[in-house]
Amino acid sequence: MRKMTVKDIELKGKRVFCRVDFNVPISKGEISDDTRIQAALPTIQYLVDQGARVVLASHLGRPGGEVVDELRLDPVAQHLSNLLDQPVLKADDVYSDEVVSNVNSLENGQVLLLENVRFHPGEKKNDEELAKQFASLADVYVNDAFGAAHRAHASTEGVAHHLPAVSGLLLEKELRVLGEALENPDRPFTAIIGGAKVKDKIGVIDHLLDRVDHLLIGGGLSYTFIKALGYEIGQSLLEEDKIDMAKGFIEQAKEKGVSLHLPIDCVVADDFSREANTKVVPIEEIPSDWEALDVGPKTVEKFDEIIQDSKLVMWNGPMGVFEYEAFSNGTKGVAASLARTEGYTVIGGGDSASAVEKFGYANQMDHISTGGGASLEFMEGKVLPGVAALKDHEDEVK
Ligand SMILES: Nc1ncnc2c1ncn2[C@@H]1O[C@H](COP(=O)(O)OP(=O)(O)O)[C@@H](O)[C@H]1O
Numbered sequence: 001m002r003k004m005t006v007k008d009i010e011l012k013g014k015r016v017f018c019r020v021d022f023n024v025p026i027s028k029g030e031i032s033d034d035t036r037i038q039a040a041l042p043t044i045q046y047l048v049d050q051g052a053r054v055v056l057a058s059h060l061g062r063p064g065g066e067v068v069d070e071l072r073l074d075p076v077a078q079h080l081s082n083l084l085d086q087p088v089l090k091a092d093d094v095y096s097d098e099v100v101s102n103v104n105s106l107e108n109g110q111v112l113l114l115e116n117v118r119f120h121p122g123e124k125k126n127d128e129e130l131a132k133q134f135a136s137l138a139d140v141y142v143n144d145a146f147g148a149a150h151r152a153h154a155s156t157e158g159v160a161h162h163l164p165a166v167s168g169l170l171l172e173k174e175l176r177v178l179g180e181a182l183e184n185p186d187r188p189f190t191a192i193i194g195g196a197k198v199k200d201k202i203g204v205i206d207h208l209l210d211r212v213d214h215l216l217i218g219g220g221l222s223y224t225f226i227k228a229l230g231y232e233i234g235q236s237l238l239e240e241d242k243i244d245m246a247k248g249f250i251e252q253a254k255e256k257g258v259s260l261h262l263p264i265d266c267v268v269a270d271d272f273s274r275e276a277n278t279k280v281v282p283i284e285e286i287p288s289d290w291e292a293l294d295v296g297p298k299t300v301e302k303f304d305e306i307i308q309d310s311k312l313v314m315w316n317g318p319m320g321v322f323e324y325e326a327f328s329n330g331t332k333g334v335a336a337s338l339a340r341t342e343g344y345t346v347i348g349g350g351d352s353a354s355a356v357e358k359f360g361y362a363n364q365m366d367h368i369s370t371g372g373g374a375s376l377e378f379m380e381g382k383v384l385p386g387v388a389a390l391k392d393h394e395d396e397v398k
Pocket residue numbers: 194195196197200219220221237292293294316317318319320321322323349350351352372
């Protein structure tokens with residue numbers, strides 16, 4: 001069901017509690033990647049332009065319900081102020097009498113950022129009292145925090161039950177792009193799944209098998225599948241207890257008419273390190289005391305052919321240990337292939353998003369999700385609590 005958005009309601013003069021995901025990497029007070037702040041700008045700017053009185057809330061890191069000075073949001077407020085080209089007021093508490101008075105003094109178009117909501121023990125517990133306190137600060141609730149939409153916390157879920165609750169523009173876009181890919185994809189539809197563990201991707205593979213035309217599997221998790229096919233994988237990552245499940249997926253793919261592709265060659269190393277000796281071998285010839293840490297060039301070529309013929313490509317999880325130069329070519333090659341294809345490209349967040357950024361292809365992708373865990377849960381077909389709590393489109397906001 002489509003959710004109401006900020007575009008569907010009157011905002012002038014209204015106090016708006018807007019949950020954003022400003023969980024950005026900060027080191028010694030410096031923000032090293034502001035992608036998530038940039039991604040929230042259209043909504044914040046829209047609220048400002050409409051003359052709303054904007055109260056922003058976000059978490060940063062996992063402070064565990066207490067104040068951790070390094071996780072204060074002051075550098076974010078400063079950076080946001082530069083991006084918006086207007087002052088951003090910063091509260092030193094999550095909720096207090098002073099916060100209430102600061103909010104009540106806001107003029108139309110002014111922006112106030114609350115302190116890291118996870119400093120309050122009630123946030124992660126989805127405490128009713130805190131949710132009501134948040135609600136008391138505003139007339140309208142806006143959720144634009146896609147990256148935290150899989151969390152049922154006081155500022156992402158609880159508060160939505162006490163105010164007219166709508167989605168922001170980023171959340172709306174993420175749901176539209178990911179939702180259309182899963183419900184009404186352009187075909188051929190190809191999904192590429194990588195990353196370390198089968199365990200983490202079971203739900204996604206299961207859900208995708210009913211939807212995709214091609215499923216390409218690389219990364220650490222692919223070696224459990226290779227083992228399931230009866231090949232020896234040396235010291236490569238193996239989840240012994242998932243071999244039967246991998247066999248089941250291979251069977252299901254056949255039954256459902258999905259073409260499932262595993263690596264046909266790989267880069268093996270005699271040690272998990274930057275300095276290891278490496279060589280490229282066919283997948284059926286992994287030496288017993290070596291481990292596969294990347295897909296090989298023939299695999300990249302095979303995956304590329306399929307990607308170039310696809311109308312829609314969705315990618316989640318790296319093809320190898322891309323953090324090390326020697327094992328980055330598979331991930332880099334797939335990123336380059338996505339950059340070249342005329343099909344619509346969607347990158348699940350997390351490591352695939354970092355890889356695309358690192359290799360310089362970010363601006364050639366059609367959509368890079370701002371949520372790792374959230375996009376994974378969405379791709380598993382799970383309901384995201386932060387989304388479920390918002391008003392369905394048919395409803396009227398009074
Ligand atoms: N063949 C491999 N062997 C060991 N680790 C791998 C291999 N391929 C990928 N990885 C590691 O998997 C990690 C990413 O896994 P994961 O967290 O599941 O991905 P994502 O964040 O994209 O969901 C990366 O740190 C990468 O180094």
